[in-house]
Amino acid sequence: MSSSSSGETRSQIRSNSSSNSNSNSCCCSCHSSSNSSSSSSSIARGGEFIKYELKGFTGLSASLFPLLPQLRVDIFLFKDIKNANTLRETLLLPPRQQQQQQQQQQQQQQQQQQQQVEQQQHQREPTTHTRSSAPSNNSNSSSNNNNCSSSNNSNNNNCSSNSSSSDIASHALSSLLSGSLSATVDAAVWGVGRVWGFLLLNACALLSLEQLQVALLRCLCCCCQRSTKSKSFFTEFILALSGGSSISAAINKLTLQQDTRNLLLVSFSETLPCSSCCSSNCSSSSSSKMKPLIPFNAGCMLFSKGEGRSIIDELQLSAAAAADAAAATNAAAAAAADEERRQKLLLLALQQIEGENVPLDNASTYSSISRSLQQQQQQQQQQQLQKLYGVSNAEAQLPGGLHAAVISRVAARHI
Incomplete structure (x- = not known):
């Protein structure tokens, strides 16, 4: 009992000292957005891990200090996992039903096009009719090509430099909501939106929380930089954790596997939406405007229907209003509402894990899990x-x- 109480007092001292030091740097009210919810949490500053509780679930919270102090990481540890395969399909991969529906729709479209071509061949009349029908066929094919090109552009998030912040965010949201695996390929998305999401990792593959923190920091910096080799956040993350090895080796080493007994759910979010952009290479935005929250896991099966679907829809509707929020008070209110929705989504994900939640006091207690x-x-x-x-x-x-x-x-x- 004494050790837990001392750990709580240390976390309170860290949070109090950090809040006092940050109060002098910025006077806006957006910093209190994450503390307005019902969960007993405080923003972790200086890269130190503090205790984080969310309606019965206990974990650790830290910021990616000093390069990206506005980015927060929440870590929850579970042991004796019983539904590893189900979690992979529910929380990580896009819904199979959506994939099957998309494949069926594509097959139906191809069949319809083939039938139309066959009918046109059988019903071909004199040259006058064929000449008159040619422009319509060309117009149909051109419209189909335009639709295909526009859908491909929206799925790949290929936003031009002239696109506004709302356009880039809408492309990212449409790709996420469609269940696309390459949802965050465009680096511009990281500059115009506050990205939130979670990852499932095999706890036995990591040695320390500092390693996890550095890996997140590295991959976020890579995603924020505009480069020709733009990759998804998940790809950058597993490469950072695996030390730059191949994708297949990193996935086999770090992602959720069949024999996983200990599991880490890592949630990342931006706690300071009113702050300036994280990198000079990102698109600039006014400090008084609220950035839209872009959920990274919106395409998973858990968020495709039910309560998770409704929360995602609310986030999508509030994105346009948040982008236009000019006053600091409106931005703070929007940030508080988004933080509450983010915690609801995180709680839904935590409730899907069939295992024992293990409280983490610091990195040394976590290291004992992979002692061998x-x-x-x-x-x-x-x-x-x-x-x-x-x-x-x-x-x-x-x-x-x-x-x-x-x-x-x-x-x-x-x-």
């Missing part, structure tokens, strides 16, 4: 350091250990 893997890597590192600096096993057992011996040798080389 951590011990193996520590032993390998110690052996490499001993060979590199010539430290014997007896010297490594002295007070200070291997770390002190290595420091002394490094200092001696530079004297």
Whole structure:
């Protein structure tokens, strides 16, 4: 009991000190948006993890300080997972029904086009009729081509430089709502909207929360930069966590698998919608305007119907009004409403996990989950350091250990 109370007091001290330090930097009221909900949470500053509770679920919260302090990460740990395969299909992948419907619609369209072509061939009359019917056929084909090109452009989020912020956000929302896997390919989406979403990770594949934090920071920076090699957020994330290995190796290592027993649900969101853009390469926006919230997981099966669908629809309707909110008070109210909807969506996702929620106090308690893997890597590192600096096993057992011996040798080389 004493350890948990001390952890709570430490988290309160961190949040109080961080709120005092940030009150001098910005005077707008948007910072209080995430604290207006019913959940007992506070925004984590300075990259430190604090306790985060959401209606019975306990996790950790931190900001991606110092490069992107407005981006918040919430981490929930579950053990003894029983429905790993169901979670993958429900929370990560787009609905199979939507994919099947899209395939069926495409097949029907192809069949109709073939039937029309066959009918035209059978009903072909004198040349006068064929000449008169040719323009209509050309117009139909051109209209079909235009529709195909417009749909492809909307799905790929290929927004031109002349597109406004609302156009880019609408393209991203339409792609997300359609269940597209390449929903956030366009880097411009990260500049004009506040992206929220969650990822499911195999907890045994990670050694520390700091590694997870750095990986998120790296992939967000990559997505914010306008480059020709624009990738999806999920691709950048697993590459960052896997150290830049191949996509297939990263997926096999980090994503949800059949034998997963321990699971991390990582939620990321932007807590300061009134702040300036995260990167100079992103599209500029006024600090007094509210950016639309773009849900990354809107295409999953959980959010395709029912309560999740209605919340996503509310977010889509509020996006246009939020983009036009000029006053700081209106932006703060819109941010509070979006934060409440975001927490509802996150709660729906947490309720789908059939496992025991394990509270996390700090990174050291999390490291004990993958103790065997951590011990193996520590032993390998110690052996490499001993060979590199010539430290014997007896010297490594002295007070200070291997770390002190290595420091002394490094200092001696530079004297």
